[in-house]
Amino acid sequence: MKYSYKTHEKRKPSLVRHIRRLALLALVFIMFYTLFMFAGGRPQVSEESLKALSLIPAEKTYQIILDKPVREIRLYAQQGQEKREVYVAKLSSPSKEFSFKLKARDTGLKDGEAVITLEVSSGFLSKRSYSVKAVVDTVPPKLSLISHTSMPSLGGSCAIKVRVDEEAQVSILQGNNSYSLYPMGGGYYAGLFPIRLDSPNPASLTVVATDKAGNSSSLSVSLKLKPTKFREDKINIEDSFISRVIYPLLGEEGKGLSPLEAFRRVNEEWRAKDIKGVEQIGKRSEPRVLWEGAFLQLPNSKVFATYGDIRHYYYEGQKVSESRHMGFDFASVERAEVPAGNSGVVVFTGQLGIYGNTAIIDHGFGLMSLYGHLSEIKVKEGQFVRKGETIGRTGTSGLALGDHLHFGILLQGYEVNPIEWLDPKWIKNNVESVLEAK
Numbered sequence: 001m002k003y004s005y006k007t008h009e010k011r012k013p014s015l016v017r018h019i020r021r022l023a024l025l026a027l028v029f030i031m032f033y034t035l036f037m038f039a040g041g042r043p044q045v046s047e048e049s050l051k052a053l054s055l056i057p058a059e060k061t062y063q064i065i066l067d068k069p070v071r072e073i074r075l076y077a078q079q080g081q082e083k084r085e086v087y088v089a090k091l092s093s094p095s096k097e098f099s100f101k102l103k104a105r106d107t108g109l110k111d112g113e114a115v116i117t118l119e120v121s122s123g124f125l126s127k128r129s130y131s132v133k134a135v136v137d138t139v140p141p142k143l144s145l146i147s148h149t150s151m152p153s154l155g156g157s158c159a160i161k162v163r164v165d166e167e168a169q170v171s172i173l174q175g176n177n178s179y180s181l182y183p184m185g186g187g188y189y190a191g192l193f194p195i196r197l198d199s200p201n202p203a204s205l206t207v208v209a210t211d212k213a214g215n216s217s218s219l220s221v222s223l224k225l226k227p228t229k230f231r232e233d234k235i236n237i238e239d240s241f242i243s244r245v246i247y248p249l250l251g252e253e254g255k256g257l258s259p260l261e262a263f264r265r266v267n268e269e270w271r272a273k274d275i276k277g278v279e280q281i282g283k284r285s286e287p288r289v290l291w292e293g294a295f296l297q298l299p300n301s302k303v304f305a306t307y308g309d310i311r312h313y314y315y316e317g318q319k320v321s322e323s324r325h326m327g328f329d330f331a332s333v334e335r336a337e338v339p340a341g342n343s344g345v346v347v348f349t350g351q352l353g354i355y356g357n358t359a360i361i362d363h364g365f366g367l368m369s370l371y372g373h374l375s376e377i378k379v380k381e382g383q384f385v386r387k388g389e390t391i392g393r394t395g396t397s398g399l400a401l402g403d404h405l406h407f408g409i410l411l412q413g414y415e416v417n418p419i420e421w422l423d424p425k426w427i428k429n430n431v432e433s434v435l436e437a438k
């Protein structure tokens with residue numbers, strides 16, 4: 001028998017076929033609409049916000065950032081069989097950012113593993129939930145002081161060693177400055193930091209240890225500082241000096257400036273900018289000790305200026321400017337060979353404002369040495385140099401009156417008193433003994 005579907009179909013009224021087609025079209029439309037709402041229309045939480053939920057310390061402020069505004073977020077925590085709601089926020093007007101503080105113990109969370117579920121929604125079809133494996137750790141690290149330089153001086157260096165009972169980030173806070181300590185193994189952390197001349201309270205510092213979850217402990221340390229006297233010099237600025245040194249240094253920048261303005265531009269603005277530049281370079285230190293014993297002084301040299309000297313500048317009988325000398329000035333013969341003060345890696349060579357042609361060597365552990373006013377540099381950035389190896393020749397580049405070497409010791413990028421680092425006994429008693437203490 002011949003079966004004819006077509007003949008049968010043809011018999012159906014055209015209106016029914018029409019309705020069928022319309023219904024199919026509507027179905028396809030609804031499917032696409034739903035798909036769109038689920039894929040593109042639902043709110044999405046940033047990776048960063050989810051990552052922050054994976055470590056739960058005793059107390060923390062969480063930030064939930066979304067790609068589109070939502071009205072409601074809910075946070076659940078599951079530990080074992082127990083699932084509890086730990087946070088709810090319902091807003092009258094939707095937002096893309098939520099910030100809230102959680103105290104883990106107040107919400108009933110116990111130390112250990114947990115699954116955190118975050119639900120975000122702004123109504124029907126725009127709900128989303130995320131699950132994050134988390135660790136709850138509400139116990140702060142135990143921090144104890146092992147040793148520190150017993151009597152550091154103002155402008156000098158200080159070593160410190162502490163012990164922490166778990167893996168942590170350890171740093172020293174001194175006024176607005178913060179310095180990281182390096183892990184030494186066995187829970188020990190140590191570092192070197194400057195007793196800054198510009199610190200309002202240089203004798204007091206705080207050691208802070210923060211564990212992986214974000215719990216922190218702190219320890220206050222009160223240092224006894226060795227009294228230090230600084231030299232004061234009166235320097236007369238002559239026009240001949242300004243035209244011979246200052247204008248050539250300024251180049252184009254000096255055009256239109258009076259001699260006094262030109263001097264101040266270099267002595268104040270450039271100095272401040274160069275100190276910041278050195279501070280940036282000083283942060284690139286290796287986390288291990290590369291130096292060995294005391295630093296070398298420029299051979300057969302005399303000291304012409306010391307650390308911390310306060311300089312009062314006079315022009316035509318009036319005091320016009322002031323500065324602080326932050327290193328040692330050594331002078332020998334002209335174009336004298338300059339040895340590397342100690343072993344390390346060259347981290348900078350080039351022009352550095354008032355320092356002129358400069359080389360900086362990293363000795364690790366936050367310690368560097370700076371060689372300014374050079375006429376020639378014989379080393380390259382990245383090169384390892386041994387103590388005593390010639391790195392260049394002295395000169396008059398930068399803000400210099402005559403041929404000399406500006407020798408600076410940088411600690412965490414800040415110029416400290418080099419005299420301590422020229423003295424093997426001081427290093428042994430104040431740095432090595434601290435770093436070796438148990």
Ligand SMILES: [Zn+2]
Binds near residue numbers: 327329
């Ligand atoms: Zn100098």
